Amino acid sequence: MDVGHLFNAIKKHPVLACITYVDLASFIRRASLLKDDILQPQPQRISVSHAPDVLPDSVTKFLAMSLDMSSDAVDNLWYIVKDLVWELPMSAETSAEDEVAFKLHGYELGLVGCTLYPPVKTCINHDCTAWQHGTLLKKEEQRRIVIFTHSEGAKPAWTVHLKCRECNTNYQFNYSVKDQLRTYYSGIPQHIQVSDHQFVELNLAMHWMDLMQIAVSATNCGHLYGIAQTRRTHDDTDHWQFGNVITTEQVWDCFVILAL
Ligand SMILES: [Zn+2]
Structure with missing residues (x-):
């Protein structure tokens, strides 16, 4: 379905003509997340490759309530976008496809899916x-970094430093630097810097804290991550210049920074 056809079909329905683009995108995304739930109550002989014409009651109610639409509007909108929803990859597939796209076409242009800017x-x-x-x-400076993530291993990324031209404070992702004095921002950051070019995702740092509760040493936290990393089928960081090995000191650095 092309975009013109989609918008024309929506415009023709009086109850849908005023729907916002954000609501339309949310409708498509949420319906796509519920594809299996939409399929289950359908008659046994229905084709799984075609979107059903009718939504289960629970899904209609959920979309109506969460998007503040009438049930009629949901049914009409479903009829227009159902084929599009059915063709869309599931969210996990989308994120895998995006990763491959960045790997094939983005890296050589200096583009990655994640750039850490100061808050x-x-x-x-x-x-x-x-x-x-x-x-x-x-922007003062842009650096290539590696982010150690809990679920996807070491991932290439960028971090950007910003600078105040008046007082020369340099703002980095976790802290600002003025006259060589480093001041950490308040609040817990989503990524913790453990070396010039390496960051640890907060989820992973919290996981290490949990492991330490059952007497796993910082050294073994690092080893465990290394073992999981070698099991991964692809390694995006092999040509990204910085190491994807986590050291005992870096595991400890996470604790210290989180304790600040
Ligand atoms: Zn300033």
């Missing part, structure tokens, strides 16, 4: 005139 967009130094004016921080 602040303007200077937060209250003595600085840029803070008073709310001036946007500008």
